[in-house]
Amino acid sequence: MAGVSKEKADTIRGQLQDAVVQCSERCLYQSAKWAAEMALSLPEFDDSDSGSPMEDVDSQTVPRPSSISSNPDPEEARKEAKEFPLYLLAKSYFDCREFDRCAAVFLPTALPRGSPSELSPNRKTSASPETLKGKGKDPAPVEGSVLPPPNTLPDLSQKSLFLALYAKYMSGEKRKGEESETILGPADGGSIVNKELVGLSRSLEGWLADRQAKGLGHTNQGWLEYLYGIVLARGKTEDAAKIWLLASVRRYPYNWGAWLELGALFGKLEELRNFQPELPQDIMANVFLLHESQTLYQTDNTTHKALTQLQSIFPRSHFLKTERALLYYHANDHQEAESIFSALLHEDPHRLDSFADYSNLLFVMEARPRLAFLAQSATATDKFRPETCCVVGNYYAMKSEHEKAAIYFRRALTLDRNFLAAWILLGHEYVEMKNTHAAIESYRRAVDVNRKDYRAWYGLGQTYEVLEMHLYALFYYQRAASLRPYDPKMWHAVGKCFDKTDRPLHSIKAYQRALGAGTYYDSGSSFGSGASHEPPSGGLNPEILYQIALMHEKLRDVDEAASYMELTMAQEYGPGGDNESSGDEQRGPGTGATITTSEARRWLAKWEFGRGNLSRSMELANEMCQDGFEVEEAKALIRDLKARTEAHKPFG
Structure with a gap:
């Protein structure tokens, strides 16, 4: 993609440098820092071919030497x-x-x-x-x-x-x-x-x-x-606030703080899209829309293309590189996200702005040595920054030292009570320490800071589920699923709560949404609890299939339940695999035998036994012995099958 022209780059650079002065004069230091970094990330041009380096540049775009604006x-x-x-x-x-x-x-x-x-x-x-x-x-x-x-x-x-x-x-x-x-x-x-x-x-x-x-x-x-x-x-x-913030960015679009305040008022993608025609048509609006798409977890090709276009204008922007890393993180592409964060750390080791997100990623990846190095680097730069406290807290959380982790997350909040990551991480630690009241309050505070972050809603759902308050848990899981509609983990949690509240039809629909959302998301990755067998590319999650089968059984649709049990077992051998045609050396990349697939095999064996298909039941019972999960029950079933077979043998 072609980059920005020299004239356009000089114009944008002049406006951003003017914003640095204007924001600094009004003590809006974070906005001034952002504008200065974006101005420096514009490409440099060789002026040696022209007679005068500045002859083609409008005088209004030349940065003023004075630090006081006119x-x-x-x-x-x-x-x-x-x-x-x-x-x-x-x-x-x-x-x-x-x-x-x-x-x-x-x-x-x-x-x-x-x-x-x-x-x-x-x-x-x-x-x-x-x-x-x-x-x-x-x-x-x-x-x-x-x-x-x-x-x-x-x-x-x-x-x-x-x-x-x-x-x-x-x-x-x-x-x-x-x-x-x-x-x-x-x-x-x-x-x-x-x-x-x-x-x-x-x-x-x-x-x-x-x-x-x-x-x-x-x-x-x-x-x-x-x-x-x-x-x-x-x-x-909030509605009136949107009007006045919109008026602000129309009059002076280079105040990044105004854009951030405006973005914080949109809770859903639909709200942002409905408001988009009112925005000014300039480069700042494009940066704003890209940032909001990232915060609303839009990881599709459209978002990546918009980011690529902006990076052609600001090729050295650390802000845009961080946006790219977060897009990959949201899409569960941890390796790609880590490589970008690692490069950013190498380019600017004293930049702490994205360290909290990077530490979350390393925690998910269980990369303890890299997280330890990041904690040392952040502490050497500034130990009393909220980002540093979150990095150190994540390091202790990975070591399962939850009390120490909570201390550092609380320290981050003492420095900045609106630091979203610290509220969410503190809630996780209280869940680990079985302090559900404090966990709920932490997640609620996170929602107050940013209602668009699904992790806080999901954390509330998890905590209320632990308390067996399933209607509350269902409400919060549904809020999380509305923010992350393509994350199977969200719909799996919704389906489980519908089951607990005795609504099997709704549960089936939620589980089917989880199947349609793609590869199952590791339930232990973001919250440090539980584990799942992540199916290979192209496979279906056996746990979800098994739960759908149980819901059909509750509805007394036993034939449909049996078909889902068969599909659950088929995941052992990968897409298109089955235990009759695929030997171990020919199997696709399936899950192999798991507790879930063994439970499905046990259900089918009993079902076949009950309807008189003894040969199929015997075959499944023998496979259960090989699985190693329900061996004693399989042996008991085999004895019953042999007794039934002997009883039906003719005399003579």
């Missing part, structure tokens, strides 16, 4: 120049994590207060989802909505105002963490909220409505829309 809006530029000394002071306070002090530089008075119910998802405001009147337009008040509050914010530049309000938000988040105290402690729950959200919501709503009323909405820069979207999302007003 504003094309004269009024905003005038305000920024006037506020510049105060802005530098406020930013220095923010960098020192003195958030209240930062906000007080520009907001000497407290923000307006209100009831937490004002952030209710049912409350209609000027930011209600019905207010979007057309693509590219700002939200406007609608009839029947609550009038927006008056604008009480001082007349500041948008940059200074964003910094002050963002500092207020961060101050509230900091206090929320302090009040929550210990992880999973008495105060660590949904009752602790960011107390600045209501004031921020009212202030931003009033400011945005005032700008719209004055006809100045078109001059908004997108940053305050981004902050308002965050506030609404934290207040669970």
